[in-house]
Amino acid sequence: DFAYTNFAICSASRNSFLSGRRPDKTQVYNFINSFRDVGPDWTSLPEFFKKNNYTTLGAGKLYHPGHPPNNDEPKSWSQDRPYIVQHPEGCKGDIMFCPEENPRVDDLKMVQGAIDNLHYALNKSKESGNPFFIGLGFHFPHLSHLVPTWTVNKYPDVSQIALSPDRYATKDLPPIAFTAEIDGKPQVSMPADFEPKSEPHTYAVPSPGNDTFPEWFQRYFRLGYYSAVTLTDYHVGMMLDELKKLGIENDTVVVFTGDHGWQLGGHTEWAKHTNFELALHVPLLIKAPHKPQSQGQHTQSFAELVDLYRTLAALADLPAPEAGVDGMDLSPLFDDPTRVLKNVTTSQYSRCPSTKPGVPAWVLNNCEQVPADKIGAMGYSIRTPQWRYTVWFKWNQAQCQADWDSADLGRELYDHRTDTGMSFNGFENENLASDPAHADVAQELHALLLLHVRSTSPGCPPNPLL
Numbered sequence: 001d002f003a004y005t006n007f008a009i010c011s012a013s014r015n016s017f018l019s020g021r022r023p024d025k026t027q028v029y030n031f032i033n034s035f036r037d038v039g040p041d042w043t044s045l046p047e048f049f050k051k052n053n054y055t056t057l058g059a060g061k062l063y064h065p066g067h068p069p070n071n072d073e074p075k076s077w078s079q080d081r082p083y084i085v086q087h088p089e090g091c092k093g094d095i096m097f098c099p100e101e102n103p104r105v106d107d108l109k110m111v112q113g114a115i116d117n118l119h120y121a122l123n124k125s126k127e128s129g130n131p132f133f134i135g136l137g138f139h140f141p142h143l144s145h146l147v148p149t150w151t152v153n154k155y156p157d158v159s160q161i162a163l164s165p166d167r168y169a170t171k172d173l174p175p176i177a178f179t180a181e182i183d184g185k186p187q188v189s190m191p192a193d194f195e196p197k198s199e200p201h202t203y204a205v206p207s208p209g210n211d212t213f214p215e216w217f218q219r220y221f222r223l224g225y226y227s228a229v230t231l232t233d234y235h236v237g238m239m240l241d242e243l244k245k246l247g248i249e250n251d252t253v254v255v256f257t258g259d260h261g262w263q264l265g266g267h268t269e270w271a272k273h274t275n276f277e278l279a280l281h282v283p284l285l286i287k288a289p290h291k292p293q294s295q296g297q298h299t300q301s302f303a304e305l306v307d308l309y310r311t312l313a314a315l316a317d318l319p320a321p322e323a324g325v326d327g328m329d330l331s332p333l334f335d336d337p338t339r340v341l342k343n344v345t346t347s348q349y350s351r352c353p354s355t356k357p358g359v360p361a362w363v364l365n366n367c368e369q370v371p372a373d374k375i376g377a378m379g380y381s382i383r384t385p386q387w388r389y390t391v392w393f394k395w396n397q398a399q400c401q402a403d404w405d406s407a408d409l410g411r412e413l414y415d416h417r418t419d420t421g422m423s424f425n426g427f428e429n430e431n432l433a434s435d436p437a438h439a440d441v442a443q444e445l446h447a448l449l450l451l452h453v454r455s456t457s458p459g460c461p462p463n464p465l466l
Contacts, residue, residue, distance in 0.1 A: 001421030003284035011064035020309030097224030141228035174410025
């Protein structure tokens with residue numbers, strides 16, 4: 001119930017958990033670098049299985065497109081069959097939600113390709129005895145939401161879609177913690193034929209305070225996301241049904257996860273790009289048929305995506321991964337889900353605020369296309385069962401690491417003492433970092449955060465664009 005990404009954006013997250021290294025080790029903070037820039041000989045997660053005589057085949061968005069180049073072929077993937085590359089389509093321009101009766105959905109092609117890969121790998125396994133690792137990545141529920149109308153019809157009328165109860169910005173939030181963009185866009189739209197037609201259908205992304213989208217706009221935005229999740233659920237079901245048809249559902253470990261969380265108007269934020277709980281909290285479901293004690297069980301033990309590498313190696317009864325792989329082997333939880341193996345997770349997020357005088361730090365502070373040596377700040381966040389604590393450090397651009405000992409740019413402290421991990425609302429509405437009543441907690445968590453994340457960088461990664 002408490003699984004977290006280590007960086008709430010696609011490329012940095014995927015480069016981290018598919019290499020088994022934390023983001024400060026991969027030095028992937030943008031859409032420029034990949035872990036291969038600093039670890040050309042590291043063994044990736046699928047490559048680890050390949051080296052252990054597994055047939056490894058992939059389809060769709062597993063690595064972030066282009067990072068590493070060519071989906072890390074041939075290192076990560078067996079060359080029996082070509083990697084199935086995704087070419088997703090979306091709405092036009094800055095429109096976020098545009099349902100159609102029968103749109104071209106590339107995720108469906110990915111499922112069909114993965115099923116073909118499964119059949120091939122299973123037949124090969126029967127002949128050679130080699131097991132298989134099948135990777136399947138979906139574009140949805142990523143923006144924009146060009147979805148079939150049948151997914152929309154699964155939900156009530158848009159007027160009945162609930163709004164976030166926490167839809168205004170967090171009280172006493174440091175400006176650097178907020179971002180007023182959605183996937184790099186400063187404004188977003190809904191189709192002009194959506195009701196109410198008398199209203200503008202293009203809006204600037206909200207800023208901190210009591211600024212937010214009109215309620216009708218928020219309802220459509222949320223409905224689009226729900227519809228995309230429904231489509232993904234359908235596609236996941238296709239793959240699981242195929243395992244059952246082939247008679248191997250009880251012989252196959254299955255992992256379902258996402259590279260980051262998602263904000264649907266909570267704290268006036270949309271999509272990811274923050275260190276809030278909603279951006280960092282991810283789904284993580286693992287079925288290990290040979291571990292019957294784990295079937296249908298939840299665990300209160302914390303997990304990070306970087307733990308997947310060691311955990312899957314152990315569940316497959318393979319040798320320990322190479323030195324340098326981070327994360328924890330969580331496989332003992334499958335024998336006793338009541339155990340608590342981990343009660344601390346750490347995450348981070350980069351910020352590139354404007355250096356122009358008078359421009360707030362939350363304005364267009366996206367770092368996706370900014371080289372590591374030009375980043376402005378890095379926020380590090382630690383989550384414990386009771387609290388989330390975040391510090392925004394200045395970035396040492398010469399060394400490409402946090403300026404650990406200089407004055408920071410802001411601190412956040414949020415109370416999660418009543419959080420069961422099953423609610424998306426009601427938390428992180430007030431920053432308690434400057435509250436004297438919680439000074440001891442903040443001081444203790446500050447020390448704990450530094451203990452976990454403070455490191456010395458070997459220098460900046462190469463810039464492959466130069």
